Amino acid sequence: MIEPDSPTWRVPPRWVLLVAVLSIVAAEVGGGAMARFKVELTRWARDGMLARPGVHGLVGVRDVDERILDEALVKFDAGLRLFHMHAEGMGLVIIATSMVAATVIQNAAARRAIIALLTTGGAGYPVGYLVWSALIPSHGLERSKTIAEWLVWVPFGTATIVALWCLAGFVAWALIAHRRA
Amino acid sequence: MTGRLVLVPAVLAALVALAGPAPAHHVGAYVPQDNAVTTNFKQVKFSVQAGKFDVAQRLFESGPLRAEMRAHAATLPSGLEDGTRAALAAGDGPEVERRLMIFFAALARDLALEADRQIARPDVTADARVATGKKFLEAIWRYYNLVDFAVATRDNKASVAVRLAFDEAETYVKPAPAGTAPADPAGLVKPLQRIAQVLSTLIESSSMSPRRNS
Numbered sequence: 001m002i003e004p005d006s007p008t009w010r011v012p013p014r015w016v017l018l019v020a021v022l023s024i025v026a027a028e029v030g031g032g033a034m035a036r037f038k039v040e041l042t043r044w045a046r047d048g049m050l051a052r053p054g055v056h057g058l059v060g061v062r063d064v065d066e067r068i069l070d071e072a073l074v075k076f077d078a079g080l081r082l083f084h085m086h087a088e089g090m091g092l093v094i095i096a097t098s099m100v101a102a103t104v105i106q107n108a109a110a111r112r113a114i115i116a117l118l119t120t121g122g123a124g125y126p127v128g129y130l131v132w133s134a135l136i137p138s139h140g141l142e143r144s145k146t147i148a149e150w151l152v153w154v155p156f157g158t159a160t161i162v163a164l165w166c167l168a169g170f171v172a173w174a175l176i177a178h179r180r181a
Numbered sequence: 182m183t184g185r186l187v188l189v190p191a192v193l194a195a196l197v198a199l200a201g202p203a204p205a206h207h208v209g210a211y212v213p214q215d216n217a218v219t220t221n222f223k224q225v226k227f228s229v230q231a232g233k234f235d236v237a238q239r240l241f242e243s244g245p246l247r248a249e250m251r252a253h254a255a256t257l258p259s260g261l262e263d264g265t266r267a268a269l270a271a272g273d274g275p276e277v278e279r280r281l282m283i284f285f286a287a288l289a290r291d292l293a294l295e296a297d298r299q300i301a302r303p304d305v306t307a308d309a310r311v312a313t314g315k316k317f318l319e320a321i322w323r324y325y326n327l328v329d330f331a332v333a334t335r336d337n338k339a340s341v342a343v344r345l346a347f348d349e350a351e352t353y354v355k356p357a358p359a360g361t362a363p364a365d366p367a368g369l370v371k372p373l374q375r376i377a378q379v380l381s382t383l384i385e386s387s388s389m390s391p392r393r394n395s
Contacts, residue, residue, distance in 0.1 A: 057312050061295055063216075063288070064320045071211045078209035132208065145208060 012098035016119045020094040023123045027087030030130070034080045045076045048137025055140045072136055079133030086126035090160075094122040097167060105170050114163050114170075121160030128152030213323075217245040222281060222327060229274050237277070238269040250284060257287050258388035282331040283387050289325040290380035292317055297373045300366055310366035314373075315354035321376065322347065332383065339383045346375040 011017070034041070049056050049072055056072060058065045098115045105111035128148045135144035215223065221244035228237035241247055250262045261280055268276035296317035300310050325332075325343060333340035350372035353364045 057309070057316065059295075059299055059313055059316060061292065061317075061320070063292060063324070064316045066216055067213060067319065067323075068316065070214065074211050075209060082207070082209065129208075 008103070009099060010102040012095070012102045012115055016094065016098045016115055019119050019123050020091045020098075022091075023087045023094065023126065024091035027084050027091065027126070030080065030087065031084040034077075034084065041080070042073060042077075045073060045137045052138065052140075055138070055143075057140075072141055075141055076133050076136045079129045079136070083126050083129035083133070086129060090122040090126055094119055097122075097164065100171065101167055104167075104174050110166075110170070114166050117159045117163035118167070121156045121158070121163060124152060124156035125160060128156065216323075218249045219323065219327060221246040222285070225277075226281070229269075229277050232272075232274075234269055234272045234274075238266070241265065241269055246281075246284075249288075253284075253287065253291070256291055258283060258384065261388075278331050279335070279387060282328040282335070283384050285324045285328040286332065286380045286384050286387075289321045290377050290384065292321045292324070293373045293377040293380070296321070297370060297377065300369050300373070307366050310369075311354050311364055314350070314366055314369045317373075318347065318350055318354060325380075335387065336383055339379050342379045343376055346372040346379065350376070 046069060049069055050058070053060070056068055058068060097118045101111055101114045101118065105114060128151070131152055132144050132148035135147055138144075139147065221240060224240045224244070225237045225246060228234070228240060247262060247265075250257065250265070254262070261284060265277060265280040265284075268280060296314060299305075299317070300314050302310070305313070325347075329340055329344070332343070350369050353366065353368040353372075355364065357364055
């Protein structure tokens with residue numbers, strides 16, 4: 001067992017680093033595209049919503065519909081922003097947590113499993129915001145959220161949470177073992 | 182590492198993750214904004230209150246409030262726009278307020294009439310009619326709320342009647358508690374008709390001459 005305060009940090013597998021860096025790259029590209037194509041994206045989403053009035057509960061009265069469209073467009077934009085922020089942040093989280101796992105966990109199978117969960121969960125979770133935004137014009141606010149939730153947020157988020165709890169357990173165990181030694 | 186060492190945190194994590202319903206994910210919050218008409222109304226109103234009638238007139242002349250008055254001219258008392266401009270030019274604050282009150286009362290009344298028409302559609306499900314009613318009530322209140330004080334100072338009975346009808350209508354669009362029957366959209370019809378009728382009377386009486394009964 002490596003001592004928790006050992007200065008020797010282990011680098012996680014390269015594929016993990018690649019996924020993390022790609023997540024950050026996707027976040028930056030997404031953020032840039034969001035700003036550059038803001039008008040086009042808004043127009044696309046608005047046209048998509050106007051083409052499906054039943055899905056969004058549009059009633060054909062401007063004073064009522066403008067509020068519905070405004071809320072959907074605000075959420076559409078929020079989804080893109082949240083993808084940008086989460087993909088950026090989770091890229092760094094993947095690097096940091098997988099490095100801790102690579103350093104602290106001695107059991108090879110457990111280490112591989114936790115690093116795999118951290119990486120897939122961390123890289124997949126932000127995509128849920130992109131899925132949510134993309135589905136809003138065609139499926140409406142609530143249905144698109146439900147789809148994104150069960151397709152992406154729940155599985156990938158759960159993978160990350162489970163992996164982080166396991167990692168916390170291993171770190172705590174390493175600390176206890178170090179004190180006993 | 183022992184098997185138990187791997188198992189304990191894994192079980193703990195699974196319990197934490199699966200204990201409740203699907204976790205709530207942060208998806209941002211929507212705060213409704215004023216639309217162009219209500220924004221322009223507030224600009225004009227605050228300018229009038231500050232005694233800056235030249236500013237108020239400029240904002241009215243170039244803003245969406247006047248454009249909206251023109252768009253709804255067919256359902257508004259005749260000369261409402263010209264009278265508003267004349268009141269602004271004359272620096273007559275109460276008259277500007279009265280005319281804007283009539284305008285927003287007319288907008289709210291038209292929405293109530295349209296809501297009544299749409300809720301009566303037999304080809305739409307009850308849930309969809311309730312959802313439609315809710316959206317219309319939000320829109321009606323957004324406009325009526327702007328002038329409720331002005332209505333109350335001129336005709337407090339009308340103000341109370343509209344608010345009571347609105348409260349009653351809201352009970353039909355609230356989500357039904359678990360285990361109870363869903364709201365009946367037909368219940369919305371009467372309060373919506375009452376809102377339209379009270380506002381029509383208010384518009385008619387206010388259009389003839391300014392009066393106060395408070």
